[in-house]
Amino acid sequence: MKRTPMELAAMASAAVPGLTPTGVAGSPDDAADFDAALLIDDAGRRWRVRSPKHLEASMRLETELLVLRTFVPAVRAELPFALPYVAGTVRQGELCTFVYSHLPGAIRSIDTLMTSGRSVATEIGRAMAAIHAIPRELVTKADLPSYSANEFRQRRLNELDQAATTGKIPAVLLRRWEHALEDVSLWRFKPTVVHGDLHEDNILLTGERVSAVTGWTDLRVGDPADDFAWLIAANDPKFTETVHAAYLEASSDPEDPHLIRRAALSAEFALAQWLVRGVAAENSTMVDEAVEMLGTLEEDVLAQEASDRRDSQARTANARAAEAEAAAAVRPAAAKVTVAPITPEAAPAASGSDDAAPDTGSVSRVVGTGTGSDTENGADTATDSPEPGESERATVRAVEAEAEADEAAVSGVDAEPGNDPESGNEPVADSAPGDGAPRDGHSSQPGTETTALPLTPVPDK
Numbered sequence: 202m203k204r205t206p207m208e209l210a211a212m213a214s215a216a217v218p219g220l221t222p223t224g225v226a227g228s229p230d231d232a233a234d235f236d237a238a239l240l241i242d243d244a245g246r247r248w249r250v251r252s253p254k255h256l257e258a259s260m261r262l263e264t265e266l267l268v269l270r271t272f273v274p275a276v277r278a279e280l281p282f283a284l285p286y287v288a289g290t291v292r293q294g295e296l297c298t299f300v301y302s303h304l305p306g307a308i309r310s311i312d313t314l315m316t317s318g319r320s321v322a323t324e325i326g327r328a329m330a331a332i333h334a335i336p337r338e339l340v341t342k343a344d345l346p347s348y349s350a351n352e353f354r355q356r357r358l359n360e361l362d363q364a365a366t367t368g369k370i371p372a373v374l375l376r377r378w379e380h381a382l383e384d385v386s387l388w389r390f391k392p393t394v395v396h397g398d399l400h401e402d403n404i405l406l407t408g409e410r411v412s413a414v415t416g417w418t419d420l421r422v423g424d425p426a427d428d429f430a431w432l433i434a435a436n437d438p439k440f441t442e443t444v445h446a447a448y449l450e451a452s453s454d455p456e457d458p459h460l461i462r463r464a465a466l467s468a469e470f471a472l473a474q475w476l477v478r479g480v481a482a483e484n485s486t487m488v489d490e491a492v493e494m495l496g497t498l499e500e501d502v503l504a505q506e507a508s509d510r511r512d513s514q515a516r517t518a519n520a521r522a523a524e525a526e527a528a529a530a531v532r533p534a535a536a537k538v539t540v541a542p543i544t545p546e547a548a549p550a551a552s553g554s555d556d557a558a559p560d561t562g563s564v565s566r567v568v569g570t571g572t573g574s575d576t577e578n579g580a581d582t583a584t585d586s587p588e589p590g591e592s593e594r595a596t597v598r599a600v601e602a603e604a605e606a607d608e609a610a611v612s613g614v615d616a617e618p619g620n621d622p623e624s625g626n627e628p629v630a631d632s633a634p635g636d637g638a639p640r641d642g643h644s645s646q647p648g649t650e651t652t653a654l655p656l657t658p659v660p661d662k
Contacts, residue, residue: 306405326447
């Protein structure tokens with residue numbers, strides 16, 4: 202049942218003796234759990250009233266009362282901001298309404314905080330570091346929840362299983378959260394004191410300074426990333442980075458490399474927790490709101506995954522192109538082979554005495570033999586020359602054959618009188634009767650005459 206600010210003022214008068222409200226106004230709070238108002242009494246003092254809407258919210262307020270009592274003056278003095286005092290309570294049935302003393306400062310919307318400048322973001326980061334530096338013994342001695350890193354991860358897994366039983370969580374989100382929770386390296390953090398319900402409605406500012414922090418109903422020892430979830434939900438990376446940088450500067454603990462990633466997971470998972478609470482309370486409005494927000498988150502996740510795939514493919518293509526370019530730069534250039542035509546070599550000069558005649562380019566060859574008869578008229582002479590189209594080897598063989606014929610012709614001319622080539626007398630074939638022994642190094646079959654054709658005359662030296 203929703204209570205109006207005037208009803209809350211009347212309840213405050215019953216909770217705090219002598220309180221006479223002269224003014225009242227609604228105050229931002231967790232709308233699903235509490236009705237809240239700000240009061241001004243006849244002395245000009247300010248008060249805050251919080252009235253629970255259901256039993257669970259009432260129990261949270263009673264837990265906060267226990268927390269605030271553990272903040273003894275020595276602890277409060279160490280904090281850079283003020284904490285509320287419980288001035289009185291009033292019970293109606295199972296629900297208990299609390300009245301808190303006035304705190305300095307005012308609440309600002311998240312949009313106002315993000316546009317308030319770097320100094321405000323820095324102040325918020327320092328305030329968060331101070332909360333996480335509160336001695337853990339203060340929480341454990343008050344019998345408040347305390348989790349190790351592994352216990353906290355297991356608790357999240359149990360909550361995920363419970364959310365899955367509703368049948369209203371998109372499969373994409375269930376898979377995403379399950380993979381994150383199974384990544385053990387992501388959950389290696391140092392447990393600290395955690396506010397547990399930190400957001401813009403529980404931070405009061407005076408000028409650019411955080412003057413007070415309220416809403417201590419969920420104080421516990423657990424994952425410090427939970428207190429960053431509201432910053433991720435604000436969807437202003439620059440604002441979040443500034444707060445985180447100030448937090449790291451003010452904190453004495455080593456930097457947690459996965460804190461922001463777990464904070465994003467916590468912000469997403471809060472929607473599943475909201476759904477579970479709505480189902481448990483049989484509140485159709487809460488369920489519908491949760492389902493709608495989960496659907497929007499699913500669309501955002503799918504779009505992000507598609508963008509990541511495109512970026513990954515582009516990086517892979519660029520890497521392959523770079524590798525190919527680098528390989529081409531170091532590969533030796535292919536050797537160039539120039540094919541030049543091979544011309545037949547000139548016929549070698551005739552071997553023999555130094556008086557041999559120079560080669561005139563025309564060589565006569567012996568074409569026939571006879572037995573005791575002159576074969577001059579029947580001799581067929583021809584000039585050897587390579588036929589067009591003959592191969593290189595055929596050309597070489599022809600040249601060698603011509604050279605041998607030339608040498609044979611030169612050696613076969615008898616220098617006796619009457620056989621002088623210049624006189625025009627016919628050469629007489631030299632024959633050796635009887636044994637047919639070779640003469641001048643040339644072999645001849647017995648009874649065979651060899652006729653040599655005229656060669657160019659050898660000039661006198």
